Amino acid sequence: MSGTGLRIGRLEELASEFGLVERALGDPAMLADAREYARLTRRHRELTPVVTLYREYQAAQRDLAGARELLQDPDMRELAAGEVDSLVARLGELEAELEVLLLPTDPDDAKDVILEIRAGAGGAEAALFAVDLLRMYTRYAEGTGLKVNVLDASESDLGGASKVVAEVTGDMAFRAFKWERGVHRVQRVPxxxxxxxxxxxxxxVAVLPEAEQGEVQLDLSEVRIDVFRSQGAGGQGVNTTDSAVRAVYRAGTPDEITVVCQDGRSQIKNREKALVVLASRLAERERAAREARERSERASQVGTGERSEKIRTYNYPQNRVTDHRLEGEHKNFALDTVMEGGLVPVVAHLARDERERQLMALGTGDEAASGERGVYGTA
Structure with a gap:
């Protein structure tokens, strides 16, 4: 075992689980259960990086043991010494990489996303920037293999939008978009x-992990469904049938939530999607309430939280985007690149910053307790 505290026992557990998942996926009978097959495929994808790296680590350990044996041979000692130094360095690198992969991450990372963009202060200019952000997110999604589908948009004057609700689907959609939650500030000449x-x-911008079936118990007796004709551009026939759907949860109460879906011509599909969005909002409400209670109990955070704080400033005169969650030279990016969908470097720095904070917490906190949480937060 490494002297650095690498959790070999946990890595062995994950390698064993990986073998079980691979065997299950190879069973033709598994294809009959689409949901379980999808779950196993996702888990296989999650485990592959850490198991692959762990196998490389094990191979390097075996090579190191062999190189150290050669140190006893006078004819091979010089060559073996160089090999030992190289392998020791590589093992150090692999240990550091494995520790990062073992860090628990958001269990929602693999989920699809409900993306809500709302104009805030600034009137027509804020509405225009809401559309600019939608365009930026669409290009970012396309570049990362994801798809954005607008479910509802409240258009405003001059081509802006006071609100846009969209669905982002694809591999690890929530992980790609979760950093966008919060207040985006723009400085420019309208x-x-x-x-x-x-x-x-x-x-x-709100980024909601799409609720999975059974995650939220939605009582349909508390939901009022209205149908109406779709508004705005949508091609021939968009306004000829009552295909748009409005789902209102607990209408007239403080808990009221309203969802509109009018992206398709099928009333049935719009109803299904509206209920998915509603369930996702309810799940997010429950998460926010739970997190608020935990913050209050721990008294470890100040303010109202990331969702309501300014996270990023888009300064057009200076062609600069500043992400306020980062520090130093890493917090500024070229605005023209970002607005064309070039969010990958921004997301990479935010993810790296989070990993560093997690590693620091492991070093100063209760490492034993942390070790009980599995890779990607699941077992």
């Missing part, structure tokens, strides 16, 4: 500004 003054506007 097209309607005659004196060239810079205005500051805001747009809020």
């Amino acid at each position: 097209a309607t500004e005659s004196q060239g003054r810079i205005h500051t506007s805001t747009v809020t």
Whole structure:
């Protein structure tokens, strides 16, 4: 075992689980259960990086043992010494990489996403920037193999939108988008500004992991379903049938939630999607309430949390995007690149920053307790 505290026992458990998953996926009978097959496929994808790296680590350990034996041979000692130094260095690198992979991460990472973009302060300019963000996210999704489908949009003057609700689907959609939650601030000269003054506007972005079947118990007796004709551009026939659906949860109460879906011509499909969005919002509400209670009990956080804080500023005059969760030279990015969908470097820095904080917590906190949580937060 390594002297660095690498959790070999946990790695052995994951390698064993990986073997079981591979055998299950190779069973033709598994194809009959689509849901279980999808779960096993996702788990196989999650385990592959850490098991592959662990196998490389084991191979390097065997090579190191062989090189150390050669140190006893006078004719091979010099060559073996160089090999030992090289393998010791490589094992150190592998241990560090494995520790990162063993860190628990968000169990929602693999889920699809409900993306909500709302214009905040700034009126028409905020609505225009909401559309700019939607375009940025669409290009980012396309570049990462994901797909964005707009479910509902409240169009405003000048081509803006006061609200956009979209679904993001694909491999690890939530992991790709979860960093976007919060308030986005834009500083630029609006097209309607005659004196060239810079205005500051805001747009809020919510990223909800799509609720899975059975995750939220939605009582349909508390949901009112309205149907109406779709509004806005949608091609021939979009306004000729009552295909759009409005789902209202606990109408007239403080708990009321309203969801509109009008992306397709099928009322049935729009109803199904509206209920999925509603369930996702309810799940997010429950998570937020739970996190608020935990913060209160721990008294470890100040303010209202990331979801309501300014996370990023888009400064057009200086062609700069600043992510306020990062520090130093890593917090600034070229605005023109980001707005074309180039969010990958931003997300990479945010993910790296989170991993570093987790590693620091492992080093100063209760490492034994942390070790009980599995890779990707699951067993």
